[in-house]
Structure formats: structure tokens, C-alpha cells
Amino acid sequence: MTIKVQELVKEFRRPKRKSGRFTALRTLFSHEYASTRAVDGVDFSIEPGELIGYIGPNGAGKSTTIKMLTGILVPTSGTVEVAGVVPWRERERNARQIGVVFGQRTGLWWDLPLRDSLELVRPLYDLPRQRFLANLETFAGMLGLDQFMDVPVRQLSLGQRMRGDLAAAMLHEPQILYLDEPTVGLDIVAKRRIREFLSRLNRDAGTTVILTTHDLDDVEELCTRVILVDHGKVLYDGDVAELKRQHAPHHELIVHLAEPAFTADIPDVQRTRREDGFVTLTFDPARIAAADLISNVLAVHRVTDLSIVRPKLEDVVADIYAERSP
Template sequence: MPLIETAALVKEFKRVRRKEGAFAGVRTLFSRDFETTRAVDDISFAVEPGELVGYLGPNGAGKSTTIKMLTGILTPTSGHLDVAGVTPWRQRERNARNIGVVFGQRSQLWWDLPLIDSFRMIGRLYEVPKDRYRANLDRFVDILGMGSFMDTPVRQLSLGQRMRGDLAAAMLYEPKILYLDEPTVGLDVIAKERIREFVAELNRDTGTTVLLTTHDMDDVERLCRRLILIDHGKVLYDGPVAPLKEHYAPHRELVVQLAAETDVVDIDGAETVKAEGGRVWLSFDPRETPAARLIAAVSAKYEITDLSITEPDLEGVIRRMYLERESR
């Protein structure tokens, strides 16, 4: 059974239409002149226990609105939504015990208290047994490298330290599901890697189901095995990363360092896209010209001192997908 399931999910927001002329800005309690924005438009997907899914799209696509419905913050306009056997907005307390949430720049920690005190309060709030609380906290402190700032007030923590604290707080009571909304935004390289390691290990070792929204494609490349791409509130793609790359960016590049400098490498099944100082970039389609065959052909004709194959980056693939959709 899916742990998260949505069917024909819709969320609309209404606001009073702005008036023009002499009555501009005037609103009354009796006005029926509304304009409606559909932030989520007939979205359906299912997430199985233990999956780590990237939920991606441009700003305004409906990602955060979906997450807020999954957490019970917002009530859908229509459609079906089930999270671990619970209807989130109807059974908020039961739903809260099943989920952990990290919303980017918004913290669930107590601002003026030392970090350790926030953890103690969360442990009591969720009635975590003392031995389990201690074991979880010790593990998270080790993985996230929080030992040096456990007694520091949250307001004095750096953004990276606070985000690590928020992640630990979200998982102290062992929820089945972790929602991450831009968890690495604004962080340095070291803090990002700490968080990625934590999420990957948590998913691998405890089977925690993770739904991740982010604009950082390094997060997605590092963590996600499945992507759900949305735009204007609709699902455009739901599946593994590899087929998406094959469809929108089928070509790869073979980069060869030659013993003798040349401007063009003439090999059937490949095109020279760049040459510089004996290094040549060859574009090829692995469906038509397997990499091994291409390397053998180049080696037979030229003396190679080094080589590598580069894959298309996911950010470029997704950008191409959205641009292609806009041009229709």
C-alpha cells in the first residue's frame, strides 16, 4: 500500500478582484467579485514506503502548496489525499506524529533556548521513550556534527547549524515520512554535504520515506531515485532520472586527450564539438554508437593519453524540458 497517495488533488485560492477607478481599493464584506487561482490542478501520485522522491518545479508550480496539504496546514479544494492512513487536515494530531517537516528558512526550534533544550522539549512533546530519545539524539549529533553547538542558543547558530538542528528535531520521534522543502538553500558546501549524508543514511538505514522539494539539482542527483516534475499545478513527469535524460538529452560527450594536437577527430558516429590544446570533445548518442565502440575507434586512429565520458547534467535536462513545453 502507498504511504502517500493523492488523486485528482486540487487547491484553489480566492481573492477579491482589485477594482479600478473611483472605487479602487474599496472592498466590502458583501463583495462577490472574486478571482480564483488554481495552485494545484488535478495532481495524482503515490509514494511507497521507503522511497526518496524529488518533487520539483519552477517557482509557483505548486510544490509548497502540495506539501502544505500533505502536512495538514491547508485543506484541498477537491480530490483525495491519504498520508499513512490519515486524512491530514481532518486528523492533524495523528498526522503530525507520522511526519517530520523542514521548511527551508523557517525553524521549528525555540529561538532563545540552547539547541539541546529544543530537542528535550520535542522529545517530551512527542512522548519519546528516554532510551530511544537518547539513542536517536546521539546518532544525529554524530552524523550531523552538532556536538560543538548543542549548548548554543538557536539565535546564535549559523544557518547551516540551525538547518542541521531542524533536521534532527524533525526526526527525533521517528516519523515514517520526512518532508524537506528547500533544506539546503543558502548553505555552504560543507553544510549541504552533511545534510545530504544525513538524509541518505536515514532513508537507507531506517526506511524513512522522503519527499524533497529543492532548486538545487545537486541535492536531487545525490539523493533521488525518482522525480515528480510539476508546472502550473500539473504533473509533467513521474519516474526515474535515467529515462528523463535519455528523452531530453540523449547525447553524451567523450573527452579525449590526444598525444598530438588536432582540431577535428574524424570518427563515424561522433561529432567534434570542441578542440583545445590536444583535448577534444566528441558528442555521440549511446543508443546508436556505444561508448566502448567509439573509444575503440578513436584509439585505433589516434594516440590517446587520457579520456572521460560526461553525462548531461540534470539541471540542463529539466530546463530543456520546461522550455520545450513553453514553446508549444
């Protein structure tokens, strides 16, 4: 179930707005167009069983890329293959091998109980009844659906509805799952449930997961690889830890001293802050291991507490985009 994307471009055209009298009519009948390039020469390949974070700011082209992968949109140029299928040419065949969840929209039937809504998924994929029931029982257990299975979808909380959407997307056992902002607006408990589900799905079933989100805690907890995009272009494609190492190599050791002064002089370590008995030491793990730094501190000082603060992916990505802003 390899996904291959090469030189992918998507442009949206709209009539140029005309000024003067009868503006709407002049615009409507205009033959001049303005183009916006939402995706601009994107290349990547995803192997079976990967769990990828596809991240970037609003307008970066994330959702547009997902819509081309699912066959909803046709690219302006470039190629996409999902397990050997060109999505927009063979939409039905592609639909049978993928699951899709858009966080802002539900695929469930609004006025039906969740159970009936999920039941209507079965004929869409010609699922044998026994296979459907077995899968429903599995996903209901994993996502905790039983307590609200007979509640109309319109009465479900956002977190409950999202869990129902995830079950609906996976009932036909697709090998690829696309998620577009699946945890937007959810509380911490609902987010944890969904993260646990995705991790287990990827680990136990080998499902390939492509996750677009603004919540980089999702990415940091679930993904080892990220594809970072901006203005339709790929800025980075690789390991999460390597991205942090490149852009935020320094960690902090925060030490709570049992004595008034900090006198230890440790090479490759900078003392950056001191307040209320706490001393912050900034270090590069590539130059000195955290364990060695702690040993050096404890050899000189009595310490009541210490902790290591590693750079968060959210801060790293924010800094990257800040550097690119005009």
C-alpha cells in the first residue's frame, strides 16, 4: 500500500474582480482569471505501516493534498498513486482501500442513532454481516462507543462523534487512513482516547496513517516522521528528532539547589537563568550527555530536585515559520 506523490501541483482559478459600475456582472462575464497555487511541486513517498504527520500553517496546502490523495480533487499536474491506483481515475477502487476522517465534517447520518449510522456503512463496501459485526465490536471496544451507540448523532458531543467517525472509517478494514484535523476542538480526555486508538491501529494492524493537524502534541506523541509544508512546498521530510536537532539542538537541565550558590563549571554548558534556588543549565546533548551533566552537578552540589526540558515540536515549527515570515 505504498503512496507515491511526484511533482504534485494544484491551482485554483477564479475570475479577476472588475471595478467600476456593474461590478458583479463585469466579474461574472470576465475571461481573465487569477490563479492560486495551493500545492506547488510536492514530492514524497510513504511506505506501508508508516504513521506520518503532514503539518503546516493554514493555507499551506495540507487539506488540498489530502483531497487529491483521496480522489476528491484532480491535480493540475503531477502524479499520485495509492497502492497502484490513481485516486481520481478509479475513485471507487481507491475508496475501498482507504478510510477518511475530516474533523470539521461528519460522515455519519445526523438524525440516526450511531448504531444505525454505522450499519449503513456496511452495504457501501459490501461487507459480509459477520465481518461487519466482528469489526463493529472491535472498534466499539477500542473507542468506547457502547455507552452512546443508541444516541442520535446530532446529540453526541464532538469527541463522541469523532470516535464514531473513526469507527465508520475503519469498518471495511482499509490499509490507509487519512485524518484531517481529527482532534480539533476536543478535550484532553477525548484526544487521549483517539491517540491511543491510532497508535494501536498502526501498531497492531499495520495501518498506514497520514495525519494533518495543528495540534503538534498529536504529532509528537504519535509520529516518528513529519512532512512540513508551507505555501504548497515541502520544507522538511524526515525524522521528528532530527528536525528538533537541526533547529533546536539545546536542552535545559533545571536544578533545584539545597544550598545558596552554584559553583560548578562544566564545559559545553551555559548557565542561562537563576531564580528562587533554581538554576537552568543549557546544553547540547551531542556535546555532553544528560547523564554526564547530572553526574557533574551532583558531584559538586546538593540537589533537592532536577528535571530535563527538551524542545517541543510546536516551538521548533513556530520558530521555522517565524524565520520565513517577511
